[in-house]
Amino acid sequence: MRIFKTPALLRYLFPEYVWRKTSKEKCIYLTFDDGPVPEVTEFVLQQLAIYQAKATFFCVGENISRYPDITRSIVEQGHFLGNHTYNHLRGWATETDTYVQNIALCQQQIEKYQPKQATNLFRPPYGRIGRKQFREIKSAYRVIMWEILTYDFDNTLPAEVGLQRILKQTTAGSVVVFHDSVKAFPNLQYLLPRFLRYFAGIGYSFNTL
Numbered sequence: 653m654r655i656f657k658t659p660a661l662l663r664y665l666f667p668e669y670v671w672r673k674t675s676k677e678k679c680i681y682l683t684f685d686d687g688p689v690p691e692v693t694e695f696v697l698q699q700l701a702i703y704q705a706k707a708t709f710f711c712v713g714e715n716i717s718r719y720p721d722i723t724r725s726i727v728e729q730g731h732f733l734g735n736h737t738y739n740h741l742r743g744w745a746t747e748t749d750t751y752v753q754n755i756a757l758c759q760q761q762i763e764k765y766q767p768k769q770a771t772n773l774f775r776p777p778y779g780r781i782g783r784k785q786f787r788e789i790k791s792a793y794r795v796i797m798w799e800i801l802t803y804d805f806d807n808t809l810p811a812e813v814g815l816q817r818i819l820k821q822t823t824a825g826s827v828v829v830f831h832d833s834v835k836a837f838p839n840l841q842y843l844l845p846r847f848l849r850y851f852a853g854i855g856y857s858f859n860t861l
């Protein structure tokens with residue numbers, strides 16, 4: 653079963669993670685995980701620019717070191733870089749020390765392009781982080797989960813079906829996850845322009861977290 657919208661119960665059980673933002677304004681928080689990736693991230697940037705949309709990119713550190721120019725354009729265009737570990741590690745399957753070091757390694761890459769922040773943003777790959785891991789990082793990072801998962805990475809889901817679901821479930825304050833990855837690109841090319849056009853058309857703006 654595909655769960656497009658995070659159940660309220662889960663948000664209630666884990667209130668220390670950010671799932672959505674309370675917003676009085678008509679604002680949506682777009683996030684892009686797993687980049688930067690040539691062509692894919694560049695496509696995302698072009699689409700966002702059309703709507704003056706700002707977004708948060710949860711980057712994998714090794715992709716940042718591989719693609720400095722793309723990373724630089726993300727920041728120059730007013731978007732925000734978040735941390736998604738250096739090697740896209742799975743929290744539940746990784747020793748806490750290794751996990752925390754891997755996050756720090758990614759952060760070093762981020763800070764080559766973006767000024768140091770009082771609080772950094774972190775999204776655990778696969779949305780999985782152990783309680784101990786969370787305790788270790790919580791003073792330095794805000795953990796951002798999501799309210800709306802677009803399933804752009806799921807090539808067995810017809811894109812039109814996915815689009816209808818995410819348009820219906822997204823509301824003011826939603827944190828929405830897309831992926832700027834090679835795997836998600838076919839669906840992303842369908843979903844993102846339509847998502848932006850729809851919500852911009854009914855008066856929404858798109859901001860960084």
Ligand SMILES: [Zn+2]
Pocket residue numbers: 685686736740777778
């Ligand atoms: Zn990821």
